[in-house]
Amino acid sequence: MPRLALLALAMFFMGLACSANATLAEQTILTSVKQESLSATVVRAKTSWRWLDCGSSTDVVRIESIEVSPDPPEKGKDLSIEVTGNAGEVVEDGAFADVTVKIGPLRVLQKRYDLCEEARNANASIQCPIDEGRHIVNQTVTLPKEIPNALYRINVRGYTMNDEDMVCIDLDVDFRNRPFPDVE
Structure with a gap:
């Protein structure tokens, strides 16, 4: 299933391509810094991106x-x-x-994806049914040159065929210009 969650992340980047304006944003510098909390794992990159597994311990993935x-x-x-x-x-x-992408309060993408169908269409190396256990998923997407200069908030909420909570991921991706990219 993590391959399916990855497809949802890849869909975010494709969503950027669909919602891109003609403005160019300068590249941001990403440096991964892992932080632990009591209930969730947060990964932050200095001023550019972070992700949070916002699910509970009972989530399927x-x-x-x-x-x-x-x-x-x-x-x-x-x-x-x-x-x-x-x-x-x-x-x-x-x-x-259910994938939602926002720039500030403005919702630029809200869509429900059939994850198994998306995996089939992407010719992913893992297909439904997905076996129980640990999985490593690799996916490559092309980032558009015209990514607007903004902070994107992405929410991915995944559910099983029985509407049970399956996975929860929140991402912040910052494509704004930073005069000092190494300063948080």
Whole structure:
């Protein structure tokens, strides 16, 4: 299932391509810094991006890590994403994710994705049903050159075919210009 969650992340970047204005944003510098909290894992990059597994301990899928390459990403180039996670049970056809992308209060994308269908269409190496256990997913997407200069908030809420909570990921991706990118 983490491959399916990765597809949802890849859909975010594709959503950027669809919602992109003609303005260019300068590249931001990403430096991963892992932080632990009592209830969630937060990964932050200095002033550019962070992610949070916002699910509960009873969710079917728990995300362990998200890594990108190149780090920092380059607009107009391929971005490879690796997601590691654990499926606590088999994920069947019918699993879906609600993905919302916002710039400030403005919702630029809100869509429900059939995750198994998306995996088939992307010719992913893992297909439904997804076996229980640990999975590492790799996906490559091309980032558009015209990514608008903004802070994006992405919410991914995944559900099983029985509408049970499956996965929860919140991401903040900052494509705004930073005069001092290494300062938080």
